[in-house]
Amino acid sequence: xxxxxxxxxxxTPAQNHPTPSGFPLDHRPDPPNPLVSQYGWGxxxxxxxxxxxxxxxxxxxxxxxxxxxxxxKCRNHPERLCTRPTFLYRIDRALPVRPMTLAQERxxxxxxxxxxxxxxCCRRYHHVIPLRSLGxxxxxxxxxxxxxxxxxxxxxxxxxxxx
Numbered sequence: 001x002x003x004x005x006x007x008x009x010x011x012t013p014a015q016n017h018p019t020p021s022g023f024p025l026d027h028r029p030d031p032p033n034p035l036v037s038q039y040g041w042g043x044x045x046x047x048x049x050x051x052x053x054x055x056x057x058x059x060x061x062x063x064x065x066x067x068x069x070x071x072x073k074c075r076n077h078p079e080r081l082c083t084r085p086t087f088l089y090r091i092d093r094a095l096p097v098r099p100m101t102l103a104q105e106r107x108x109x110x111x112x113x114x115x116x117x118x119x120x121c122c123r124r125y126h127h128v129i130p131l132r133s134l135g136x137x138x139x140x141x142x143x144x145x146x147x148x149x150x151x152x153x154x155x156x157x158x159x160x161x162x163x
Contacts, residue, residue, distance in 0.1 A: 044069055048088040059094035123151040 048067060054060060066087035100108075117124045118137040127150065129137050137151075138144040 044086075044088055047091055049091050049094075050086060050088060054089060054091070054094050055097070057091075057094075058097055059091070060097050061089045062093065062095040064089055064093045123153065125151045 048069075049057070049059075051061065066089055069086040069088050112128075113124060115128045115131065116126070118129055118140055119131075120136045120140040123137065123146075125137065125146075134141045137146060139146045
């Protein structure tokens with residue numbers, strides 16, 4: 001059975017593709033742009049942005065293949081390769097960020113609660129408490145009194161969750 005006679009999972013005959021993977025050329029990532037690799041740090045061309053820059057504009061990459069920006073050869077160590085490439089995305093291909101669902105909001109709140117609630121006194125603070133280093137809030141750890149405006153009392157928290 002030749003390559004042209006092989007069938008893909010949908011049952012139609014496969015076309016003779018020039019790529020070894022069998023995918024058509026339009027599914028391949030964008031070819032590397034030789035001009036982008038010549039730019040230094042912080043001097044990327046207009047129309048490209050990092051993920052954080054896209055998020056600040058309320059956009060997401062939307063599945064596009066990133067363009068890799070490598071920094072110029074270092075003046076002090078020209079023999080070293082760039083170890084931290086930057087992934088840039090085209091702004092014109094980016095789409096708006098999807099709104100967060102109610103289930104995602106609940107999951108995020110539960111994750112933050114685990115970082116904000118003291119396991120000893122069960123207070124939920126408005127900031128992240130140092131659980132790794134201290135294991136509890138400062139008041140439980142060394143007796144430093146906590147400002148009542150920095151936490152939600154367990155009784156008030158229970159009433160808030162019930163409502």
